[in-house]
């Protein structure tokens with residue numbers, strides 16, 4: 001029979017395990033593997049209490065630091081952000097500013113979180129107190145029991161070598177931390193190596209004292225054949241349709257790749273970083289640059305975007321977490337407020353980049369309930385297509401909001417919207433959903449390319465606009481040249497023949 005002593009320490013050891021399992025069950029990400037490995041690790045941690053009961057207090061504090069505190073932090077993180085602690089959480093902790101920290105504290109103080117945190121914390125503390133109680137009946141272990149400490153060392157040691165997602169939480173956090181430091185070093189080096197980049201003479205051909213505000217919106221996974229503006233059967237772009245006369249809709253634009261990073265590292269640079277990029281070019285042209293993003297910032301896969309984005313005069317990354325981005329709900333409308341702030345900025349020449357989360361899978365997490373417009377769910381395929389179309393309709397509304405805000409400034413302005421790449425939403429029979437270079441299909445590359453021009457811009461550029469060819473075949477790997485031409489800037493670096501606006 002279990003002695004009182006072992007009963008108490010077992011409860012203590014199993015509390016973090018129970019909470020990890022419960023929060024993942026609630027989140028819907030619990031796997032059998034995770035449950036089994038976490039259970040095995042908890043079991044292994046009883047060994048030292050059993051083999052060396054005299055050292056109970058040392059074991060308690062050891063376990064407390066290695067499992068209690070990290071697990072408590074992690075379950076709170078999962079509760080708040082629907083994802084494990086990783087690079088993104090660490091970035092949020094170490095790179096936050098005062099106002100963001102204040103906002104975060106306000107989030108923490110909300111009743112829902114407190115309703116979770118206070119009972120959880122109390123249970124953790126009670127189990128600790130319970131375990132720390134003096135035990136008159138602590139047993140003396142036999143010599144053969146002491147040998148089990150070898151099993152403990154092997155068990156705990158080997159738990160560090162299982163797949164990352166099954167590692168004990170303290171090990172996962174430590175790993176994410178070293179990854180974070182690496183990443184930070186890489187980005188700082190990349191940014192500073194580009195500081196003195198020179199573009200020579202840049203000429204602004206629109207000589208005027210009027211303020212200029214240019215906007216480039218980078219969409220995500222938008223397949224143009226799912227926009228009614230491009231002839232799609234469902235009315236997925238009612239807002240853009242409404243202002244059709246103010247738009248230039250280019251019909252023959254494709255992305256050179258079907259993955260975000262691959263596309264943007266060419267589209268935002270003159271080929272690659274060593275050649276210069278869109279932010280440093282506009283800075284050199286005397287523009288104040290803004291980068292507003294609802295995409296995740298960090299991770300090797302989006303280094304380029306992080307480097308370009310962070311080098312803007314003002315950069316704001318709304319999304320805190322990759323899991324939150326893909327499975328949680330971080331809607332693009334959160335970009336509207338920072339966008340308005342950027343518009344209100346006093347600088348006379350501004351360029352604002354807006355990076356949407358758009359139609360990034362999981363589609364149903366990309367729009368709020370009131371955008372559940374298409375509801376055909378009679379089969380799995382139709383349900384996914386409906387969800388995708390709803391995300392397109394939501395992006396249509398976002399674009400309309402951005403245009404209205406920009407319009408009310410009455411500046412010399414354009415808004416260029418282009419998606420990073422397309423998406424195959426079972427447009428090709430038998431094909432899988434999403435976008436992947438391994439099973440590439442045309443819809444993964446066919447992107448919307450839409451330009452809105454302000455009346456003042458139109459008036460000053462009548463000749464230029466007249467020559468545009470809406471059917472010109474164009475690949476977005478040369479996008480930077482188009483943005484520069486649209487901004488009416490001239491430089492040796494920018495090649496007109498690479499621009500979509502050059503006929």
Ligand SMILES: [Zn+2]
Pocket residue numbers: 220221259260261420421
């Ligand atoms: Zn993408």
